[in-house]
Amino acid sequence: MIFLRTVVIALLLVISVLLGPAHAQTAxxxxxxxxxxxxxxxxxxxxxxxQTSIDxxxxxxxxxxTRRGNRHVVLLPDGRMAERRxxxxxPTDRPFRPWSARKVxxxxxxKFPKMQVDVTSRxxxxxxxxxxxxxxxxxxxxxxxxxxxxxxRKWKLPARSPEFPLVVLMFRTRMxxxxxxxxxxxxxxxxxxWTNYIVLYEETRMFGTNPEIAVGQxxxxxxHEGAHQILHNxxxxxxxxxxxxxxxxxxxxYLAPTKLGRKLSWKGAGLVNDLRMLELEFYVKAKAxxxxxxxxxxxxxxxxxxxxxxxxxxxxxxxxxxxxEKAAFRAILRELTQLGPWQRLGxxxxxxxxxxxxxxFRQHVPTPLKKLxxxxxxxxxxxxxxxxxxxxxxxxxxxxxQRDKETGWKANIFHxxxxxxxxxxxxxxQLDDDIQRHVEIVQVPNRPAAHQLxxxxxxxxx
Ligand SMILES: [Zn+2]
Numbered sequence: 001m002i003f004l005r006t007v008v009i010a011l012l013l014v015i016s017v018l019l020g021p022a023h024a025q026t027a028x029x030x031x032x033x034x035x036x037x038x039x040x041x042x043x044x045x046x047x048x049x050x051q052t053s054i055d056x057x058x059x060x061x062x063x064x065x066t067r068r069g070n071r072h073v074v075l076l077p078d079g080r081m082a083e084r085r086x087x088x089x090x091p092t093d094r095p096f097r098p099w100s101a102r103k104v105x106x107x108x109x110x111k112f113p114k115m116q117v118d119v120t121s122r123x124x125x126x127x128x129x130x131x132x133x134x135x136x137x138x139x140x141x142x143x144x145x146x147x148x149x150x151x152x153r154k155w156k157l158p159a160r161s162p163e164f165p166l167v168v169l170m171f172r173t174r175m176x177x178x179x180x181x182x183x184x185x186x187x188x189x190x191x192x193x194w195t196n197y198i199v200l201y202e203e204t205r206m207f208g209t210n211p212e213i214a215v216g217q218x219x220x221x222x223x224h225e226g227a228h229q230i231l232h233n234x235x236x237x238x239x240x241x242x243x244x245x246x247x248x249x250x251x252x253x254y255l256a257p258t259k260l261g262r263k264l265s266w267k268g269a270g271l272v273n274d275l276r277m278l279e280l281e282f283y284v285k286a287k288a289x290x291x292x293x294x295x296x297x298x299x300x301x302x303x304x305x306x307x308x309x310x311x312x313x314x315x316x317x318x319x320x321x322x323x324x325e326k327a328a329f330r331a332i333l334r335e336l337t338q339l340g341p342w343q344r345l346g347x348x349x350x351x352x353x354x355x356x357x358x359x360x361f362r363q364h365v366p367t368p369l370k371k372l373x374x375x376x377x378x379x380x381x382x383x384x385x386x387x388x389x390x391x392x393x394x395x396x397x398x399x400x401x402q403r404d405k406e407t408g409w410k411a412n413i414f415h416x417x418x419x420x421x422x423x424x425x426x427x428x429x430q431l432d433d434d435i436q437r438h439v440e441i442v443q444v445p446n447r448p449a450a451h452q453l454x455x456x457x458x459x460x461x462x
Contacts, residue, residue, distance in 0.1 A: 049096050050074065050089035054082065055107075062089075063096045066240065066341040073240075073341070078104045079164025079196040081239070101165035108167070122162060127170030129202040137170060137200075140219060141226045148230045148255055155330050158235030158337060166229055168198045177201035189221045191228035193239045198225045223256035231255075236337055242344035243336050244357040245306045250318030251333075253311065277385040278415075280312050292430075294369030297376070302358045304348035320379050321365070328364040335360070390447040395420040398457055399427060402436040409461055413450045417441060 048064040054076055062074040062082070071083045077099045099107075105119045108126050118125040118134070120142055127134055145162075152159040171177040180199060183190065189200035200222060231237045231251065291299070300306070300313040321329040339345075346356025365372065394413055397420040401408040410427060414420040424439045431437060444450045 049092055049094070050084075051092045051094070052082075052084055052089050061092055061094045061096045068342075077164075078107060079167070081194050081196075098164050104165045104167065112169075119165075122166055124165050124167045125170065126167065128172045128176070129170045130172070133202045134170065136219060137168065137222050140223050141166075141168065141198075144223060144226050144255070145230055148227065149234055151255065152234060152236055155333065157330075157333055160235045162230075162233035164196060164233065166198075166233060167196065169200070171199075171201040173203050174201055188218075189225045191225045191232070193232055196229070196233070196239070198222075198229050200225065220256055224252045227252040227255035236333070238337070238340055240341035241336075241339040242342065243339060244301065244345060244354065244360075245303055246300050246310070246314040246317060246357075247332060247336065249306055249311055250314035253315040254318045254322065277380075277383065278388060280316055280380060294373050297369050297373050298358060299353075301361045302353040302355060304352045304354050316376060316380055319383075320376050324375070324379065325365055325367075331364050332361070335364075387447050389415060392446065394444055394447050394450040396442045396444060396450050396453050397421075397424045398440045398442065398454075399424060400438045400461075401431070403432075403434055407461070409457070411454045411457060413447070413454070417443070 050062055050064070050072075051059055052062055052074070053059045054062075060077050062076055062084075064072055065075050065081060066073045068083060071085055072089060073081055074084055074089070075096075076082055077097060079098065101119045101121065101124050105117045105124045105126075108115075108124060109117045112126055115126050115128045116134070118138065120138070122145055123138070123141060125134065125138055127137075129137075145166075149159045169180065171180065177183070177199065189198065191198050202218075228237075228248075232239050237243060237248070296309075296313055297317065300310050300317065303310055306314060318329075321332070344354070345360055346354045348354050367375070392415070394415060395417050397410075397412050397414065399410045401410070412420070412423055414423065420441045424441070428437055428439065442453060444453055
């Protein structure tokens with residue numbers, strides 16, 4: 001029992017730490033650089049080439065990308081962006097030639113003399129992590145790139161080769177990660193659309209308490225940021241564009257499943273990530289009953305930022321659309337590929353909601369939100385999913401309902417008694433007053449026993 005308690009506590013901690021906005025979103029990243037900037041996105045800048053000096057010396061040819069205020073935002077040949085005033089740029093006829101991975105690696109070797117630099121045909125890995133962490137990160141990311149390109153071809157989305165080498169900075173410790181660039185504590189890794197880098201670190205607080213989950217979560221985070229980087233480099237999401245958070249994050253998460261076990265690797269687009277499913281059980285199920293029907297989806301779709309539940313809901317919604325509303329899913333993504341730098345569907349109101357995101361969503365998915373949310377929950381219940389804690393005790397909430405001669409019941413499975421009680425209380429709160437209800441929470445030794453109990457119960461209620 002002590003073991004179980006440890007597991008459950010560790011699990012809740014992991015989830016609260018990792019389900020939070022664990023990933024810096026690209027839009028947020030670019031906002032941070034200049035919150036006051038209101039770039040004029042209505043007039044696309046014609047593509048122009050200039051010469052300018054970078055890193056305080058070398059003169060290179062750069063390509064115009066967009067503007068911010070009175071400055072040009074230019075692409076450097078290593079894939080980073082930089083701001084330049086007019087007087088810092090000299091027009092040129094020389095061609096713009098993206099650097100090879102080797103050349104990018106050489107620059108980074110000089111910048112990070114104590115880090116090991118590894119080059120593959122597309123990636124440059126810079127790190128001082130353990131050998132295992134380095135190998136796993138490299139394996140996950142290099143297998144993802146062809147996989148995601150295949151996925152985007154299937155959905156008739158852009159799938160060009162990355163123009164620039166993809167750089168991944170891997171620090172051993174949180175302190176080094178913050179020294180490179182200070183991040184809020186709940187951010188464990190991020191893709192930065194400005195530098196085009198993924199930045200992450202190896203050490204996590206959870207390794208002591210539950211190494212298996214910690215490793216799994218770390219790998220999922222790598223794959224999630226890897227998906228952001230790939231989508232920004234094959235033309236699906238234009239750099240500095242500001243997609244609705246639910247689909248930017250939902251899609252990265254959809255593309256991020258990784259396989260646990262001895263060979264930690266990428267699993268393939270849209271497969272079920274068991275750890276995420278576990279989080280969904282905790283969050284989406286509870287949330288759906290926490291708020292009026294349909295509100296969970298409305299809130300997630302409009303959010304300019306995502307709450308902890310928002311990440312799980314965004315993943316679930318993306319997964320659902322990709323499988324059940326294929327035409328809408330494609331239309332939503334195709335529309336968003338058109339968003340240029342700084343562009344977004346609308347501006348957030350005082351509550352941090354972007355109403356235009358819901359309007360656009362409803363145009364593609366006209367199903368009433370109440371029904372959509374019910375369908376989504378059913379869909380989640382039916383997804384093939386291996387509960388990583390299947391052999392640990394579970395709690396079944398059984399609720400019987402009666403009004404006059406009409407009877408009904410509702411059941412759900414949880415990992416903790418507290419969750420089961422909370423869910424039951426929330427469910428009951430939304431019932432009409434004249435409905436009689438009876439709640440029972442039953443502890444069973446494992447997940448199969450929970451399913452069996454519900455089946456028996458269903459039969460007895462017939
Ligand atoms: Zn993300």
